[in-house]
Amino acid sequence: MMGSFWVWGVAFAGYAIFLGWYLNWRGPLAKAEIESFMARMRANNVGHGDQDEMPVLQRFLEEDDGREFFMLNVIRMSDGDVADPVTGNMRPAREIMAGYTRMFMPALFARGGHPALAARRIGGMVDTWGLKEVPEWSMVGYMRYRSRRDIAHLVCDPRFGGAHAFKFAAMPQTFNFPTRPMIMTLAGPKVWVGLSLALAAALAQVALLLSTTQI
Structure with a gap:
């Protein structure tokens, strides 16, 4: 029976490897x-908005506390087809946007980041006031970043210089800002990865015990 407990060691080792990738162990910048x-x-x-973004980015880095954060993105996709930044061919905006996400998502994932939530708009604006003009927003995205160091690396990555052209072509309007959740009822990877490994270890142990009993 004791011989089957090694599966838990494998599960703990796997979870330790996951946490080594998922958490920021280097502290603040x-x-x-x-x-x-x-x-x-x-x-x-760097800096593509209507105002100078450099002071905002610098202050965000200077106030680093070493913890994870989530970037809220509110997006309006272009209606109909837009010109491909490379070929000039007219294509749906979502296909053009894929030219950016195909490059950005793997780089984000490599640094412990991932989409935490993505949702498209299914109705009109509700409880909106104090604004002279409200764009017809298409969707929202909530992106998890392991640390401010990681987003700084991504912003400085020269590979994304050309990729941003796809994002600008597909999204005529957007705004985003970093956040820290005050209430989070959805389980994140730290929970479900640990539970999945525990379940796999439990099932593997049961299978080993049954096979030993049958022998």
């Missing part, structure tokens, strides 16, 4: 790191 990131951002001409 150091001042030298921030200066290096900001220099790279200026060299890459």
